[in-house]
Amino acid sequence: SYHEKVLDHYNNPRNVGSMGKGSDDVGTGLVGAPACGDVMKIQIKVDPQNDTITDVKFKTFGCGSAIASSSYLTELVKGMTLEQAGRIRNTEIAKELCLPPVKLHCSMLAEDGIKSAISNYYKKN
């Protein structure tokens, strides 16, 4: 049975949604998990004065563990610098949520997503 932290994020996901991609201060990451074919979109809004993440949104069609991993990640990165957020490892997320080994790829989707959003922001700026 699933850990209560996973169920909490699954039933009550934080920061679900979308931002307009057009704006220069928004970075968009769109990634897929080869293991299961699921996809995830994460967007960050960045304060260019200090490279800090001021807002973050995600959307996924992935499983409960993917929803929980992304929801937890969005709470984690809000207020972080891009450098700090880029250093987050999926293993931290999996540990916090007590994900079983077979669901590690779901937390990988969250790590890949934030990295992809950061690199999209840098590309635009």
Add this chain to the structure above:
Amino acid sequence: SYHEKVLDHYNNPRNVGSMGKGSDDVGTGLVGAPACGDVMKIQIKVDPQNDTITDVKFKTFGCGSAIASSSYLTELVKGMTLEQAGRIRNTEIAKELCLPPVKLHCSMLAEDGIKSAISNYYKKN
């Protein structure tokens, strides 16, 4: 992007829930997808007079395609005999929902689930 039928079932899943397992006229299937680690529970209520499925419920922690596959399956099997329901193939489900090849294993979860529920019912009766 996902087919509108998948989105419809995902946003509005039919027959989500649980029945008491104890009753003799209820068969419970609990199956997992090796490809992604997701799990699914399907329960059927059977009229023993004519071996017909009178009610069905499912629960899954799986992805959007798994939710849609199960939701569609529950609509399909209601009113079927056990024999008819046992002949449903995941390819029918995948075709109806226009699932991409990488998500075929999600529809397999639904086929495995109903078979497992049927065999559980037979075991009890």
